[in-house]
């Protein structure tokens with residue numbers, strides 16, 4: 001929505017907002033599901049069954065085109081490749097990617113115009129914005145081919161969850177970061193309807209104990225097939241159901257955009273009586289991965305982009321080892337991002353998934369680089385490890401960890417009934433047991449936890465830079 005439409009939306013009554021959302025949804029539908037969308041969708045339903053070798057051959061072929069196109073029409077790459085003395089012909093496939101320089105967020109910010117292909121007219125370029133978990137928002141450009149391919153890949157993910165996208169598809173309750181309900185609004189409805197995509201959009205900014213019964217009523221009226229949102233938001237809904245001894249069966253829960261912790265998955269699956277199909281996507285549109293019905297890691301959409309996991313020298317780490325995720329587009333001619341360095345850590349697994357799809361499998365991205373705690377002795381601590389001391393503490397409504405220095409962190413707690421200082425001290429002791437006695441842990445009791453401006457929740461934040 002542009003700024004004018006945004007203002008109009010904020011001022012409109014609820015019925016007007018529903019109409020605007022539906023109209024906006026129709027425009028989006030034309031943009032996303034027009035053109036070659038169907039062609040890509042059909043292609044993806046075939047290629048997922050290709051062998052690993054065939055998929056890699058497909059990637060090699062596309063990659064040669066992308067690199068050639070980048071060198072011929074994108075001034076930034078021409079300059080960088082020349083400096084490194086690499087020719088497009090030197091890149092015959094994915095194995096040759098380490099010959100090329102990596103591309104960082106900073107590079108894109110500084111060289112946005114130089115990164116645009118001269119072969120693609122400006123009017124054909126769309127712009128996407130990332131929410132900037134690092135506090136530095138980023139704009140990237142992409143073309144319509146990339147839009148269609150992206151939505152074809154999303155469509156496949158929904159299909160893996162046995163659901164369908166779109167007007168005649170599954171009924172989807174969406175709980176994401178869109179500010180669809182003005183923050184000043186204090187009474188229900190905290191949701192809006194997008195009829196063109198069969199969605200009920202739930203505000204992620206009004207979830208409070210007092211408002212939750214109204215959310216459940218709205219869900220009951222809407223009867224969704226799918227509940228789709230941030231893990232933290234679905235977890236809040238699931239916890240509410242749990243506290244009240246309720247279940248709300250749906251066909252599938254789809255999560256993304258945040259780390260999905262095991263404790264969240266368990267409660268969501270139990271209370272919505274379904275499996276969680278998590279996916280990983282980047283606004284930069286270079287990588288996509290999602291869980292199939294075997295739930296043994298995330299399948300990389302190898303037709304969409306090439307994933308690498310690298311060390312601090314941008315060299316590949318072996319399969320099975322954790323490295324920083326680096327992605328290369330196989331479609332975006334308008335602004336081809338080659339070896340784009342993400343802020344996420346993962347491992348690409350050896351072997352194939354028991355489902356039989358040839359698509360590579362990577363570990364869940366449980367570790368955003370900035371979520372890892374870096375200790376004084378250099379140990380990198382994954383947030384998942386820290387969930388355990390919190391598990392037995394039912395008297396805590398919520399928690400958040402901020403590491404401020406190598407040997408200092410703040411633990412914010414929203415205390416619930418039954419919370420005592422002794423329990424708090426016990427938690428500190430348990431955490432020290434994992435992090436070391438020299439870690440200074442300051443407990444802060446708060447009423448609410450901090451969200452990012454997009455309504456995302458980060459459980460662990462570290463302000464200590466990591467070495468890799």
Ligand SMILES: [Zn+2]
Nearest residue numbers: 292294353355
């Ligand atoms: Zn699979």
